[in-house]
Amino acid sequence: MKSRTNYGIGLSLACAGLVIILSLLKVFDPLELKSLDLRSHWFAGHQKADTNIVIAAIDEKSLLQFKHSGVVWKWPREFYGALVRYLHRGGAKAVVFDVLYPDPDIDRANTNGEESDSSFARAMNTAGNVVLASLFHRSDDPLWEDNPLIYKPWYRVQLPFDTVAVRSVPFASFPIPLFQQSVAVLGSANYYEDIDGVCRRGPLFYRFRNTIIPHLGVAAYLITEKVDNFQVDEGQIRLGEKVIPLDESGQFLISWYGKGGPEGVFPYYSIGALLASARDEELQKAPLVPSFQFKDKIVFVGSNAAGLFDLKNTPFSALEPYPGVEISATILSNVLNDHYLSRVPSFVVILSNLILSLIVGAAFFHLHSPRIAVAVTVALVAVWSLAILILFNYSNIWLDWVSPMVAVTSTFAVSALVSYQTEGKARRELRQAFSGYLSPAVVEHVIENQSEVTLGGAEIEATVLFTDLKDFTSISEKKSAPELIEMLNEYFTLTSAKILDRGGLVDKYIGDSIMAVFGAPLPVTEHALLACKAALEIAELRSNSNDHKHPPLVTRIGINSGKMVVGNVGSSDRHDYTAIGDTVNLASRLEGTNKVYGTKIIVSESTLKQVPDAFLVRPLDTLLVKGKQKAVVIYELMGERVNVGDLELEIVDKFGKALGFYRKRAFKDALSVFRQILRMAPDDGPSKEYVRRCLEFIKNPPPRRWSGVHTLFTK
Numbered sequence: 001m002k003s004r005t006n007y008g009i010g011l012s013l014a015c016a017g018l019v020i021i022l023s024l025l026k027v028f029d030p031l032e033l034k035s036l037d038l039r040s041h042w043f044a045g046h047q048k049a050d051t052n053i054v055i056a057a058i059d060e061k062s063l064l065q066f067k068h069s070g071v072v073w074k075w076p077r078e079f080y081g082a083l084v085r086y087l088h089r090g091g092a093k094a095v096v097f098d099v100l101y102p103d104p105d106i107d108r109a110n111t112n113g114e115e116s117d118s119s120f121a122r123a124m125n126t127a128g129n130v131v132l133a134s135l136f137h138r139s140d141d142p143l144w145e146d147n148p149l150i151y152k153p154w155y156r157v158q159l160p161f162d163t164v165a166v167r168s169v170p171f172a173s174f175p176i177p178l179f180q181q182s183v184a185v186l187g188s189a190n191y192y193e194d195i196d197g198v199c200r201r202g203p204l205f206y207r208f209r210n211t212i213i214p215h216l217g218v219a220a221y222l223i224t225e226k227v228d229n230f231q232v233d234e235g236q237i238r239l240g241e242k243v244i245p246l247d248e249s250g251q252f253l254i255s256w257y258g259k260g261g262p263e264g265v266f267p268y269y270s271i272g273a274l275l276a277s278a279r280d281e282e283l284q285k286a287p288l289v290p291s292f293q294f295k296d297k298i299v300f301v302g303s304n305a306a307g308l309f310d311l312k313n314t315p316f317s318a319l320e321p322y323p324g325v326e327i328s329a330t331i332l333s334n335v336l337n338d339h340y341l342s343r344v345p346s347f348v349v350i351l352s353n354l355i356l357s358l359i360v361g362a363a364f365f366h367l368h369s370p371r372i373a374v375a376v377t378v379a380l381v382a383v384w385s386l387a388i389l390i391l392f393n394y395s396n397i398w399l400d401w402v403s404p405m406v407a408v409t410s411t412f413a414v415s416a417l418v419s420y421q422t423e424g425k426a427r428r429e430l431r432q433a434f435s436g437y438l439s440p441a442v443v444e445h446v447i448e449n450q451s452e453v454t455l456g457g458a459e460i461e462a463t464v465l466f467t468d469l470k471d472f473t474s475i476s477e478k479k480s481a482p483e484l485i486e487m488l489n490e491y492f493t494l495t496s497a498k499i500l501d502r503g504g505l506v507d508k509y510i511g512d513s514i515m516a517v518f519g520a521p522l523p524v525t526e527h528a529l530l531a532c533k534a535a536l537e538i539a540e541l542r543s544n545s546n547d548h549k550h551p552p553l554v555t556r557i558g559i560n561s562g563k564m565v566v567g568n569v570g571s572s573d574r575h576d577y578t579a580i581g582d583t584v585n586l587a588s589r590l591e592g593t594n595k596v597y598g599t600k601i602i603v604s605e606s607t608l609k610q611v612p613d614a615f616l617v618r619p620l621d622t623l624l625v626k627g628k629q630k631a632v633v634i635y636e637l638m639g640e641r642v643n644v645g646d647l648e649l650e651i652v653d654k655f656g657k658a659l660g661f662y663r664k665r666a667f668k669d670a671l672s673v674f675r676q677i678l679r680m681a682p683d684d685g686p687s688k689e690y691v692r693r694c695l696e697f698i699k700n701p702p703p704r705r706w707s708g709v710h711t712l713f714t715k
Helices: 002-024 029-042 060-068 077-090 116-127 177-182 216-224 271-282 324-337 346-365 370-395 402-421 423-434 440-448 472-477 481-501 527-543 582-597 646-663 667-680 685-699
Strands: 053-058 094-097 130-137 156-158 166-168 171-173 185-188 205-208 211-214 229-233 236-239 242-245 268-270 298-303 458-469 505-510 513-518 555-570 575-580 601-604 615-624 632-640 709-711
Touching: 002 346, 002 402, 029 370, 029 402, 053 060, 053 271, 053 324, 060 271, 077 094, 077 116, 077 271, 077 298, 094 216, 116 130, 116 177, 130 177, 130 216, 185 211, 185 216, 211 216, 216 236, 216 298, 216 324, 268 271, 298 324, 346 370, 346 402, 370 402, 458 472, 458 481, 458 527, 458 582, 481 505, 481 513, 481 527, 505 575, 513 527, 513 575, 513 582, 527 555, 527 601, 527 632, 555 582, 575 582, 582 601, 582 615, 582 632, 582 685, 615 646, 632 646, 646 667, 646 685, 667 685
Parallel strands: 053 268, 053 298, 094 130, 094 298, 130 185, 156 229, 166 205, 555 601, 615 709
Antiparallel strands: 130 171, 205 211, 229 236, 236 242, 458 513, 458 555, 505 513, 555 575, 601 632, 615 632
16 A cells, blocks of 8 residues: 555656646646637626726727828827816816827928927926837837936936846937926837737836836836835836735736727727817817716727737737727726736746646556546646636636646656556456456455455454255265256356345355355445345245256355455465454354254354344254354354244243253253244254254253363364
């Protein structure tokens, strides 16, 4: 058992170790990310996006509307100036532009002759709450204007000496200097993609030379919450009193709310309608969308038009195109409402892989049951899957699903294969060894509960039953060899079936005898009861035989219960599973004792103590068998109490009374009662035996120290 357990542990650790190595090499990351996306889909909406965040969308409708008016993309900057004035007039808390302005618009002017850029810059200066986008990249891209960074942040940043939470970048595209001087905060419009090209996380801060630039969503938070300092630590960011968790790579995990677009989680306004409303308000006309609707709102300005190429891959892109501007809006909503997605540390997942693999391995190699192993594996998969869903839904915690499931299934598959090659062979050998001696149901139970079976030798409490055919010698003399074998085979088939049906083990066939054990190889608490029932069925079966081909066969049976040694006995080349010991020897003696008393079934006192009320018995004698120093009380098993008639009850009553006279040396009184029984049942063997003894003792009385114990000198 210990070696098997160690083998299972080693196999489980090997499987788990391989999975852990593959996990560290990020082999399972694509599947794990897809499993995270499924959770995001299933539980979308369990957290609600902040209702004060709205989207001013540069949509297809607005592009087409201005195109018909002769204004094509890119629009004049004065449009954005008008939008800022409109939103500022309505009381917006912040205006966040997810639009890049890397080049000037000096060729366009408003109706007063002022440059378009200046109009936008003045509007931003007046509002004081505008965030503009910058873009960081790792290569010098000639498509972007390389404006110098003249923007000076008003917030203070505390950084450790070296941190992965801030992404250092060598190249950047900034708004034109005029806008840098007018903007409240510069933010990063960068989006990080996982290995499958889907955005699920990203850095919240970038370092360009000596300047720290926050992500657009964080920049909006700095303005709206008036935070003038933040601290970046390993694993978290402190924005004033707010603590934002990061993953092990220093990135922020986005907690999604649902699909993007006008029918998604954030309220949408077409920027064309807003610009028209801004113009109407300045002309003191009734606007389509009054500016006061944006009081205390945080307005993100960005594109959802396919032609402007600002649609991003997110977990919800399959449902609806996802505008990049909504990623920034989602990050801001996460921070405002503490909607943080946290991933369970990798060491916890590694430890879980080890534990889960060990459990599966133990189920195979310790419990010895493929069914239990399958049930345990299915239960582990179900429990772990349920756990990840509950943690995600109620605590927004990302617990890995793929690598633990690979650990479980791989350990299961390898254990099943090895078990089939090793234990499967042992099971087949075990089935072959016991199929001829146990019922099919018991054989399967033995195989499924091998841990309870001791084949190497053990002392157990069980009941032994011996059978023997009455007058077999005279019967065999009248038959040819083929006829004798045919008769014995028929007899053994019918008799063994009764033993097997009661869960007994047909230990061996000895000539015309059968040795059976109840309570082995699997322990059974009611072994004595089962043996007695089997004995009665065997006796009834043979005494009622109407077979004319073979004469009626009478079976004599001896039953004894107690301690015995069971196990494989024999040579190294050939051995059998059997029981040995004094208990077995006494059962054999009791079977032979039936000849003395003319009975069919004799049971010992140790057997009767385990079935005191189930059967009708009568005490036969106190017997000292050959080879024993201590006398035993023996009984005749007459039948189950529910089935006996009045005659049997009267015989037992009279026999007990007569036996009492006999033991008190009142042999004449005993003789009288025994003869009364014979008048009632002329073939009653025990009464005949005691009539013989009474006549002998009347003629030759026993010694004064006679105790009533009868010594049996034959086997």
